[in-house]
Each structure stands twice: as structure tokens, then as C-alpha cells.
Amino acid sequence: xxxxxxxxxxxxxxxxxxxxxxxxxxxxxxxxxxxxxxxxxxxxxxxxxxxxxxxxxxxxxxxxxxxxxxxxxxxxxxxxxxxxxxxxxxxxxxxxxxxxxxxxxxxxxxx
Amino acid sequence: xxxxxxxxxxxxxxxxxxxxxxxxxxxxxxxxxxxxxxxxxxxxxxxxxxxxxxxxxxxxxxxxxxxxxxxxxxxxxxxxxxxxxxxxxxxxxxxxxxxxxxxxxxxxxxxxxxxxxx
Numbered sequence: 001x002x003x004x005x006x007x008x009x010x011x012x013x014x015x016x017x018x019x020x021x022x023x024x025x026x027x028x029x030x031x032x033x034x035x036x037x038x039x040x041x042x043x044x045x046x047x048x049x050x051x052x053x054x055x056x057x058x059x060x061x062x063x064x065x066x067x068x069x070x071x072x073x074x075x076x077x078x079x080x081x082x083x084x085x086x087x088x089x090x091x092x093x094x095x096x097x098x099x100x101x102x103x104x105x106x107x108x109x110x111x
Numbered sequence: 112x113x114x115x116x117x118x119x120x121x122x123x124x125x126x127x128x129x130x131x132x133x134x135x136x137x138x139x140x141x142x143x144x145x146x147x148x149x150x151x152x153x154x155x156x157x158x159x160x161x162x163x164x165x166x167x168x169x170x171x172x173x174x175x176x177x178x179x180x181x182x183x184x185x186x187x188x189x190x191x192x193x194x195x196x197x198x199x200x201x202x203x204x205x206x207x208x209x210x211x212x213x214x215x216x217x218x219x220x221x222x223x224x225x226x227x228x229x
Contacts, residue, residue, distance in 0.1 A: 004153075006153075009151075032214050032215045034217075036220075043114075043115075043220050043221060043222045043223070044154070044202070044220040045220070046217050046218075046219075049217065051214055086153050086154070088153075090214075090215040091214070091215065096159045096161075096166055096167040097142075097206075097215040097216070098144060098156040098159055098167065098170070099144075099146075099154070099156065099204075099218060100156070101146075101153030101154045101155070102153050103151070103152055103153045104152075104153050
């Protein structure tokens, strides 16, 4: 079965501390992984995708096929990073490139 | 340019009533997706359109749910005989196409319609 697991519902860190938001997946085939972010009162927006291998707003994520993970990391958290983060999975095996989302992790960055 | 828009932003209805939710995708995007997000959950896939046709409706929970996209642009999600369990945020997303050799296209999401069934 295709599935995305985000084990933490809430993650609280202090400003300037490192952040790691966990994402594990189950997928038969070549997966494509995404991180979407939803700031307060805003719509879901793409943060990054593994194919691009970019760093957006200081965040990075590496696809580890051996561990079936795509954890999101940032070395120094900022208060403006506080938001809801969703990991999503897509690919041909899902039939139509629809996204399968995890349940999300709320990140709170404390001053 | 304008992003994905959805109307209404909020809809309150009574159990048993019929509702329509509208999605206006980004101009030129041929792929359109509907998702449903219940409280505390991530978005769950409902239906996918490529152009005018529903290419995948495997996520529709039952036959009370139906969606159309008659001209390949605006889409309407229709829910008959609403139930309290239908209460959720309904999200629409569009992408240039669904995917291809370069993989899945990025989906752009609308603000959602919050449906409350009393």
C-alpha cells in the first residue's frame, strides 16, 4: 500500500535550534516526494521536491530510498518557520500522479 | 498571475441538502484534482480530471459525490444528501499536466472551501 507517515503531530523548537521533520513512505515503484507548507490563514504551497534538490528558505530534504525517508531539515529555525508541514508522495504507481499526503506536523518555533 | 480560486470559502448546510463547490484552476492547467481534508488529517484524494474527463475517481467515497469539468477549465464538486461526516475542507489543485517523463507536475492549491453540515 502507498502511504506517508509523519510521526510527529507537533514539534516545538527554540529559535536558532536545528529542525528535523520526519517523513517515511511506502511505495512500489519510483516515488516522487514533496514537502508542502501551510502558514497561518494561507493555502498549501510547495516548499520543495526531491527532484529539484534545492534549498528553499534554508530547508533541505534528501530522499533516502534505503530507509524510505524524506526528512525535512533546517540548521537554524526562525520564528517565521512556524507552520503546518505536509509530506506528500506521488508517482506513476499511484496511477495518475495524485498526491498521497501524510497527516502533517505542526512546527512551532519559540522565541 | 492568478492562482487557483475556490468558491464559496465557507458553506454551511443542513443534513440532507445538496451542495456545489466550485474550483477555478490556473489558466492553461489541464490537470485538476480535488482533495478532502478532515480535521487533524492530511488532504485525501477524491478525483482527478485531465481536460474534461475524470481520469481517476477512485477517491470519491460513495455515489453521493460527483464532479464535472465540462469545458476543461472550471470544475464543480457536487454532494447530494449531505451527511455530518461530509464536513471538511475541500481543496482543489491544478497542474500544467499530470506528469510525464519528468515525473509528477507540481500541484498548486486553492484556499479551500470549508463545508459544515449541521
